[in-house]
Amino acid sequence: MASGTETLTAPPGAPAAPPQRPQGRKMVRWFDPFVLLKAGVRSTISKTIGEQADRRLLDALVAPKVEPSDFSVDEAGRPREELWFDYVADLGDGWDSTYAVAQTVSRPTLTLTDETGTAYETHKGEVLVFGGDEVYPEASVKEYQERTVRPWQAAMRGQGPAPHLFAIPGNHDWYDGLVSFMRLFCQGRQPAGWRTHQRRSYFAVKLPHGWWLLGTDMQLASDLDEPQVQYFQELAKQMKEEDRLILCLAEPAWLVGQVRPPGERTYLDNNLDFLEQQVLGKKVSVFLTGDIHHYRRHANAEGRQKIIAGGGGAFLHPTHVPRKEAALPDGFTARKTFPAPEESRRLCWRNLGFLGHNPSFGVFTGLLYLLLAWMQVADLREGGTVAWKLSRVLGAALVNPGVLLLAVMLVLGMMGLADGRFGRGRWVAGLVHGVAHLAASLFVFWGAFALTGALLPLGSVPQELLGAVLVFAGGFLLGPTLMGVYLLISLNGFGAHANEAFSSLTIPDWKNFLRLRIDREGRLWLYPIGLRRVPRAWKRGETVREPEWVADDKDATPPELIEPPIVIGAARSTAPRVAGRSSPEYAGPAAP
Known part of the structure; x- marks a missing residue:
């Protein structure tokens, strides 16, 4: 009789099978002349088409209803007391980095240790959010399948129910006019077993205890389209005054403005101001974004958070720029980066090779x-x-x-x-x-x-x-x-x-993602999870309860908390701690 631990190895006495390796794609070589030429041509074409025929306008006509996905109640209609969900951005690049993150996200539980030695137990999210640029170097059915779907499908084997998936597109997803993205994430399909719900390239999810999760589509740094504005305006009418928002963006406007040439203010900056102040009509408690491939958190005295977590699989971006950050509006200051700036500066010397x-x-x-x-x-x-x-x-x-x-x-x-x-x-x-x-x-x-x-x-x-x-x-x-x-x-x-x-360095290490939890008291916990060195060698999982591939690299490092959990809520309480003494960062009451 078969069991949940059925082995996948050869029977006793059979000759040993030769070692196998995943048939995964290598990381994109961005200085390959053919890759540069092809990506440049596709970018120019998609930008031209996007300016003349915005795909979002057609999708709004096909799916005119403004109905948020409701995860504030369970399948029986009872209010949820708590909910775990995960945020992964900038994935779909090389196998080692993408699969390492996917495998970590897919584990039913993770016991994580922060820099002080304190351990916390976390649970796999029932909801999974992809934060932009789901594939590199360009969007196509084949690239999505090989660089995104295949690694995640292998990682989720035997790890319990697949999560409900929501995604927003980044600029690379727009390189084919958003055709492949819409086909994969917005037509009710179940790639890799994910359960998809959205019908547009942006979405809204109602969460427990008055929390909302919103995802936007800014196209190729273009303006907000009118149907999207109307969509979020209608959603704002469904929100209570005390409700709190988590906003997913394609780019971190607050940092991009500092690394671009002085004096350049993009549409994205204006979009963010317009969306937050004019459309939603209330302050956002947490901003989540990728596009820049590292972890960086800004916060202000009110407890509002602006977090870049673009470590889902793409090459690493430096953290030692800007060399001196300009003051951000509303008192936001830098709190943490991963890797540290001095490590980032050291990594840059690899350009000598x-x-x-x-x-x-x-x-x-x-x-x-x-x-x-x-x-x-x-x-x-x-x-x-x-x-x-x-x-x-x-x-x-x-x-x-x-x-x-x-x-x-x-x-x-x-x-x-x-x-x-x-x-x-x-x-x-x-x-x-x-x-x-x-x-x-x-x-x-x-x-x-x-x-x-x-x-x-x-x-x-x-x-x-x-x-x-x-x-x-x-x-x-x-x-x-x-x-x-x-x-x-x-x-x-x-x-x-x-x-x-x-x-130029295609560094697969220093990956990261966010695990989030809304607890019984309505507080939001944010666990920034990092992988300093992803495995380079893999072996097949031996049982059906294991992922298809498991790490076989003694130099790989286990997942860890980049910093203690950030808590946004109205009152303190005991953290779901396993061991240790330090306390998570308490962000205070969520902004009204």
């Missing part, structure tokens, strides 16, 4: 240097000093129209790449970067010619072929190294290129 993280970029720079060398005509057969020969190479380059055109394009490209955070020095930074590559290509060309000329007859086919190989090799090694040095100096020295300097 840029080539190892981005070998395809080395192929690109190798071909670029080879093209520059091929277009030059420099007669170095005559004798002379090293300086004289280098001057001949430079002189030949300056009188060659093809070389000049390519050089100008290269420098202009580097100037366009330079981050606006450099301010007035942006063009200088780009110019220096571009000229560095030109100088390196000339040096590689001269070095290859000098070396091959000493070994083989000048002008012979073997000499030219060997020279071409050496030029390519020099470009392959030197081009990425210069890019890595540029990104390192830019970020650690000037606070610029935060996205590029860390997307």
Whole structure:
């Protein structure tokens, strides 16, 4: 008779099966020229289509009712005394990171220890919220299936009932005009066993004790569409004056404004003000968002929280920028980051090994240097000093129209790449970067010619072929190294290129998500959960009560509390503590 612990291993005496590995996708290599080109094209197309034909307008016509999903009562219609739910943002990237988070979220219970050694017992959420960018590098049915659905489906095996799922789209979900997102999350399907409810790309969930969970769709940093405004206005009429709100956003407007070039105020900033002040008509107690791939919490004296928890699987973003945060409105101040700024600064030094993280970029720079060398005509057969020969190479380059055109394009490209955070020095930074590559290509060309000329007859086919190989090799090694040095100096020295300097590293570690609980007294508990190092090796689960894959990496770290739980409520009470002495951070009464 079968049991819940039925093993999945081979019978006794059978030959041992060879070790297996998950057939998961690797993390996106953002400096792969083909990935950059494809993502750029899809982004441009989706932005153009979004401006001319907003998908949200059509979806509002198909699903005109404004009916929040009601989790304030159970299936029998009785008021719920408490509810657990989880928030995961920026997932659907590499297998190791995405699966590690999914497996941690899916465990029925987690006993977590914070930095003081205090332990707390938490429970898997009955509701699961995806906070934006559910897939990378672009949305498609295939990418969703392989990078998002498959890892979560494997992680949830044998872990009890699948949660009720709600999701808001990020900019990458909009890259196909939101078609795949709507098909997966908004048509009543059950991908990976999830139970979906929403019919639009935004949602509302009624929670116990007067709490509400709202998810918005800001498209590609565009304005709130009119049907969405009306949707939330109708919901506001259903809320009581004392009700409290948890608002899920696609981007952290309060921080994005500090890392963008000065003076740029986006539609997103105006949307947030309009939604909070004009549509909802009351203050939001908790803001939840992803888009930036780390954990960062701001809070004010009233106990209101602004939390970035974009650690669901995508590459890590730095926490040591902005180097000095500007004052936020309403007295919000920074309380915690994960990883710590000093650790983030240390990780940035990995850019010195840029080539190892981005070998395809080395192929690109190798071909670029080879093209520059091929277009030059420099007669170095005559004798002379090293300086004289280098001057001949430079002189030949300056009188060659093809070389000049390519050089100008290269420098202009580097100037366009330079981050606006450099301010007035942006063009200088780009110019220096571009000229560095030109100088390196000339040096590689001269070095290859000098070396091959000493070994083989000048002008012979073997000499030219060997020279071409050496030029390519020099470009392959030197081009990425210069890019890595540029990104390192830019970020650690000037606070610029935060996205590029860390997307180049594809760091799968330092993942995070939020576990939330509304207790019997109506207080909201927020448990920030982190994974410092995700497993790199896996083995098949041995029983049907285990996930499909379990960690087989002794260097992986267990989940932990990033900081003690944050509590929003009207009164203190004893935490659901297992052991230890410290108290969670009490945020005081929720803002009315």
